[in-house]
Amino acid sequence: MKFEIAFDKDVYNKQMDLLFDLAWKRKKDYYKNTQYLGVVLMIIGVLLIFNRPNVFGAGYFFLFFGLSNLLPFVYYFFKIKNEYKKLGDAKIKEIEILNDSMNSSFELSDDSLIITIQEKSKIINWNEFVTFVIKDESLILITKDYMPYILDEIEVGKENFQKIISFVEKKIEIV
Structure with missing residues (x-):
């Protein structure tokens, strides 16, 4: 996605x-x-x-x-x-x-999360994430080095946001 x-x-x-x-x-x-x-x-x-x-x-x-x-x-x-x-x-x-920067994207693949801002891209494997938090219609992904990545429901729409949450729940196992 x-x-x-x-x-x-x-x-x-x-x-x-x-x-x-x-x-x-x-x-x-x-x-x-x-x-x-x-x-x-x-x-x-x-x-x-x-x-x-x-x-x-x-x-x-x-x-x-x-x-x-x-x-x-x-x-x-x-x-x-x-x-x-x-x-x-x-x-x-x-x-x-x-x-x-007008060009930014948020891509969820089977192996990783790919965030692109302008021409710069960052690839983060799913095993790098420790947990995720859903608060105030925002999804916050937290890595092992405590870097937060946040996505708001307004940015992607309600249906897509629910798809993203279900996808992330499968990919990030909370211990």
């Missing part, structure tokens, strides 16, 4: 945001929830220190564990914000490059 794919800026942005969410969403949500616990523990610790400073250091105990929950949130907040900024810069550069 071979599909000619025209570049669409909106589809590309959606795909990159989807990949970012797959990489960072769970960690972001986890640390977002632990910040609430950290703040509550710190408030309890401060109240215990001011009300009863000599109760076996319980206020300091709560303050310490509150900070230990809050500091990873602050670290990952800035780390994820920095990664998202890098992704935004990379998307802008990539969109400039891909706007010029």
Whole structure:
């Protein structure tokens, strides 16, 4: 099966945001929830220190564990914000490059996946893929070296997308 794919800026942005969410969403949500616990523990610790400073250091105990929950949130907040900024810069550069390339194709053969952009072609054998994910009407193929290849339902149509999914399910064995 071979599909000619025209570049669409909106589809590309959606795909990159989807990949970012797959990489960072769970960690972001986890640390977002632990910040609430950290703040509550710190408030309890401060109240215990001011009300009863000599109760076996319980206020300091709560303050310490509150900070230990809050500091990873602050670290990952800035780390994820920095990664998202890098992704935004990379998307802008990539969109400039891909706007010029009108010829791209996505070919599924029995032996490999062949991706062609302009005159450059990349052949990836099916045994190089570790897994695939279907999320938000997008098929994400992930190789052993964690390179994602993504195809959206809008790019190939609903019927062809279902054919591609059934073909990929046969070719990629998830262990």
